[in-house]
Amino acid sequence: MKLEQAVGLVIRKHRTVEKISQFKLAELTGYDRSFISLLERGRRMPTLKTIFVLAEHLDIPAPQLVEEIQQLVNSDIMEY
Amino acid sequence: MKLEQAVGLVIRKHRTVEKISQFKLAELTGYDRSFISLLERGRRMPTLKTIFVLAEHLDIPAPQLVEEIQQLVNSDIMEY
DNA sequence: GAGATATGTTGACTATAGTCCGCTGTCATT
DNA sequence: AATGACAGCGGACTATAGTCAACATATCTC
Numbered sequence: 001m002k003l004e005q006a007v008g009l010v011i012r013k014h015r016t017v018e019k020i021s022q023f024k025l026a027e028l029t030g031y032d033r034s035f036i037s038l039l040e041r042g043r044r045m046p047t048l049k050t051i052f053v054l055a056e057h058l059d060i061p062a063p064q065l066v067e068e069i070q071q072l073v074n075s076d077i078m079e080y
Numbered sequence: 081m082k083l084e085q086a087v088g089l090v091i092r093k094h095r096t097v098e099k100i101s102q103f104k105l106a107e108l109t110g111y112d113r114s115f116i117s118l119l120e121r122g123r124r125m126p127t128l129k130t131i132f133v134l135a136e137h138l139d140i141p142a143p144q145l146v147e148e149i150q151q152l153v154n155s156d157i158m159e160y
Numbered sequence: 161g162a163g164a165t166a167t168g169t170t171g172a173c174t175a176t177a178g179t180c181c182g183c184t185g186t187c188a189t190t
Numbered sequence: 191a192a193t194g195a196c197a198g199c200g201g202a203c204t205a206t207a208g209t210c211a212a213c214a215t216a217t218c219t220c
Contacts, residue, residue: 003129021196032179037197044177047125047207048146049083052153063147066128070142073132101166112209117168124207127177 004042006072010065012040014058028057084122086152090145092120094138108137 015025022040026033031050038044046054055062095105102120106113111130118124126134135142 003132007128023196033197034180034199035178037199038178041198045127045129047127047177048087048131048149049125050177051128051146052083052150062150063143066131066146067143069128070132103166113167114169114210115208118208121168127207130207 001072001075001077002042003069003073004045006069007046008040008042009072010068011036011054011058014060014065015040018058025054025057029053081152081155081157082122083149083153084125086149087126088120088122089152090148091116091134091138094140094145095120098138105134105137109133 015022020028022036023033025031026036029036030053035044039046039050051065052062055065058065095102100108102116103113105111106116109116110133115124119126119130131145132142135145138145
């Protein structure tokens with residue numbers, strides 16, 4: 001799977017687990033809601049800083065977030 | 081410590097451990113040498129993609145690279 | 161002291177991360 | 191059917207990641 005897609009899936013997964021809306025996550029992190037949407041749909045590649053900020057507010061260590069992303073990238077899961 | 085500084089230190093550390101020059105790392109990763117220099121001096125915040133590419137050619141898992149960066153950020157080490 | 165290697169630095173450029181605002185569609189609730 | 195919460199999506203914008211060429215300095219070796 002493409003890196004952008006993996007990033008989006010992992011972010012969305014943790015956001016829904018935390019039961020918060022894109023709006024709320026945007027509010028928490030200080031990012032724009034449309035940007036959160038772009039990230040989750042795999043249309044943007046975040047900087048490392050963004051990963052740290054998101055991880056913090058999704059209550060997950062940044063390295064673990066990256067780990068999950070990497071596992072998705074290395075998997076054979078496809079999108080269509 | 082600032083995130084950018086931590087990124088720079090960790091990259092440089094692993095590059096020197098691997099005993100390769102900035103030039104060589106640039107060649108391996110496909111990035112510009114001046115960009116490697118900027119990163120190591122904490123003047124640029126890489127995207128997550130860049131982290132993955134660098135990690136691959138520095139022979140270290142990306143999550144571990146991020147882990148080391150986080151530890152530096154959370155430490156009390158100062159630069160002056 | 162000339163040449164080779166490694167890094168810093170900078171200025172101008174291109175690509176893309178991230179903002180802001182607004183409109184659309186969907187779904188659930190009343 | 192109206193309202194409200196939520197997400198997709200667009201265009202136009204600003205900030206910054208990453209390129210490229212060039213010059214400077216330091217060190218080391220011959």
